[in-house]
Amino acid sequence: MYVSIGKLFEQTVLKFPKKEALVDRTKGKRWTYEQWNEDVNRLANAFIASGVGKGDRVSTYLFNNSELATTFFACAKIGAILNPINFRLKSQEIAYIIRDADPKVFLFENILEPNVASIVQDFPQTSFWTIEHETPSYAVNYYDRVNNAPTTTPQIDVSEYDIYAIMYTSGTTGKPKGVMHRHRDMVEQSMTCIAAKRLTHNDRGLVTAPMFHCAELHCCFLPRVHVGASNIIIHHFDPKLVLQTIHEEEITVFFGAPTMWNMLLQENLEDYTIASLRLGLYGAAPMAPVLVKACKEKLGVNLIQAYGMTEMGPAITFLTEEDQITKAGSAGKACFNHEVRIVRPNENGPSDPEDNLPPFEVGEIIVRGPSMMVGYFNRDEATEKSLFKGWYHSGDLGYFDEDGYLYVADRVDDMVISGGENVYPREVEDALYEHVGVLDVAVLGEPHEKWGEQVIAVVVKKDPNLTEEELDTFCKNSDKLADYKRPRKYIFVEALPRNASGKIQKFLLRQQFASDPANA
Numbered sequence: 001m002y003v004s005i006g007k008l009f010e011q012t013v014l015k016f017p018k019k020e021a022l023v024d025r026t027k028g029k030r031w032t033y034e035q036w037n038e039d040v041n042r043l044a045n046a047f048i049a050s051g052v053g054k055g056d057r058v059s060t061y062l063f064n065n066s067e068l069a070t071t072f073f074a075c076a077k078i079g080a081i082l083n084p085i086n087f088r089l090k091s092q093e094i095a096y097i098i099r100d101a102d103p104k105v106f107l108f109e110n111i112l113e114p115n116v117a118s119i120v121q122d123f124p125q126t127s128f129w130t131i132e133h134e135t136p137s138y139a140v141n142y143y144d145r146v147n148n149a150p151t152t153t154p155q156i157d158v159s160e161y162d163i164y165a166i167m168y169t170s171g172t173t174g175k176p177k178g179v180m181h182r183h184r185d186m187v188e189q190s191m192t193c194i195a196a197k198r199l200t201h202n203d204r205g206l207v208t209a210p211m212f213h214c215a216e217l218h219c220c221f222l223p224r225v226h227v228g229a230s231n232i233i234i235h236h237f238d239p240k241l242v243l244q245t246i247h248e249e250e251i252t253v254f255f256g257a258p259t260m261w262n263m264l265l266q267e268n269l270e271d272y273t274i275a276s277l278r279l280g281l282y283g284a285a286p287m288a289p290v291l292v293k294a295c296k297e298k299l300g301v302n303l304i305q306a307y308g309m310t311e312m313g314p315a316i317t318f319l320t321e322e323d324q325i326t327k328a329g330s331a332g333k334a335c336f337n338h339e340v341r342i343v344r345p346n347e348n349g350p351s352d353p354e355d356n357l358p359p360f361e362v363g364e365i366i367v368r369g370p371s372m373m374v375g376y377f378n379r380d381e382a383t384e385k386s387l388f389k390g391w392y393h394s395g396d397l398g399y400f401d402e403d404g405y406l407y408v409a410d411r412v413d414d415m416v417i418s419g420g421e422n423v424y425p426r427e428v429e430d431a432l433y434e435h436v437g438v439l440d441v442a443v444l445g446e447p448h449e450k451w452g453e454q455v456i457a458v459v460v461k462k463d464p465n466l467t468e469e470e471l472d473t474f475c476k477n478s479d480k481l482a483d484y485k486r487p488r489k490y491i492f493v494e495a496l497p498r499n500a501s502g503k504i505q506k507f508l509l510r511q512q513f514a515s516d517p518a519n520a
Contacts, residue, residue: 024065025232041150041151050145054156057081057101064208067107082164089482092119092480093482095123105127110134127140204251215255246276252279263450287324312392339367342356342365350389365396437463439459472487
């Protein structure tokens with residue numbers, strides 16, 4: 001029998017009541033586990049008083065802050081389903097998720113308020129809560145609801161098999177799908193990450209990667225609470241602030257995408273004392289050996305890579321400290337209690353889990369384990385396809401070497417990973433097609449020193465006077481495209497290469513326009 005996430009939190013509170021649990025650097029506030037538990041209970045009771053019941057969704061449109069951390073456990077205690085939304089999304093992208101998830105409460109902060117204000121009238125069934133003291137006329141103030149709520153523990157029966165969260169991730173069509181995870185799944189994921197990183201109650205973890213991402217939320221934040229460690233939150237990633245916080249808070253562990261680690265290395269490290277840092281986790285892309293070495297030499301930190309996807313919680317493999325150089329480029333080996341296979345891709349449907357391929361032969365990566373999603377919210381057909389025969393079919397291509405280490409070779413869906421964020425070309429292409437001057441377009445990823453990849457668009461003009469500047473302004477002003485998805489380069493061509501069925505041959509465009517300069 002597993003505990004729920006709410007019970008997990010309460011067990012930690014009982015073991016470490018006076019220990020520092022949470023620090024919100026932006027607000028300058030600190031909580032012990034005992035104090036934090038009181039705030040969690042207040043919010044849980046405020047939700048109940050506002051009509052939030054077991055199974056209702058609570059959406060958060062927030063940067064990293066103590067309110068999001070508190071909402072995480074408040075929802076868990078009452079069986080409400082957490083729906084953390086990417087703070088980079090714009091109004092129409094948010095509206096799509098609200099229509100699908102149908103949240104009872106939607107929390108936001110004022111820096112994001114313009115995106116909320118333009119759609120709020122479309123969702124009268126949702127109560128919009130701001131975490132700021134300045135409250136728009138259509139919203140409820142978070143603290144007005146919380147401050148006078150009781151600190152007693154809500155008496156709600158929450159099972160390990162109940163859905164804990166719906167986390168939206170774009171599919172190959174670019175339309176977001178809500179990934180459903182149970183309490184049990186994420187307790188299992190937490191234990192896996194505790195073991196991989198050897199976390200203890202003495203650790204002090206920095207929360208700088210976005211908490212709406214399962215990499216930070218499930219692989220870092222929750223495991224640290226699980227063992228009674230401390231979480232120090234900064235609003236968003238800033239290399240100078242990260243180094244300053246490591247110095248002042250004696251941080252021991254944190255997660256960052258490879259681009260984030262690279263940005264830290266560009267700072268004047270002599271200005272900071274970072275000897276407390278013992279371990280770093282990275283994911284979203286492999287890290288070059290030269291960068292791994294630089295992190296060890298300049299930051300004095302050992303690194304672990306996690307590979308995975310939202311549907312799996314996310315981690316399915318780890319590349320440990322000792323393998324970072326000898327197995328550079330690898331995603332490592334399967335987590336505890338997880339299985340990974342490379343199978344022959346099937347063009348006519350899901351791959352057969354029994355059609356295994358030998359080492360070095362590229363095929364589809366499929367995986368199963370205790371952290372696997374229940375399915376996609378309101379997407380039965382997509383769930384059946386993705387979980388064919390009990391295995392999650394990732395859509396990623398990869399291979400095993402002779403030692404059983406996994407290598408991710410490509411993305412079946414042509415996904416671009418820029419600064420640790422997934423960008424689906426179809427979504428960007430659809431936005432660009434709305435410009436009257438665009439006749440045809442293909443979106444690709446191009447290697448980039450800082451961001452890993454940057455988005456580029458290959459465009460066939462309808463209007464001969466169309467310029468790169470005009471398209472860039474169009475994308476900046478679009479309410480359908482987050483800024484990180486915006487192309488950073490536009491290439492104009494006479495026609496796009498297509499096969500007999502009319503599908504764009506993107507591999508030819510990559511060869512011509514998006515090859516790695518280092519390999520040219």
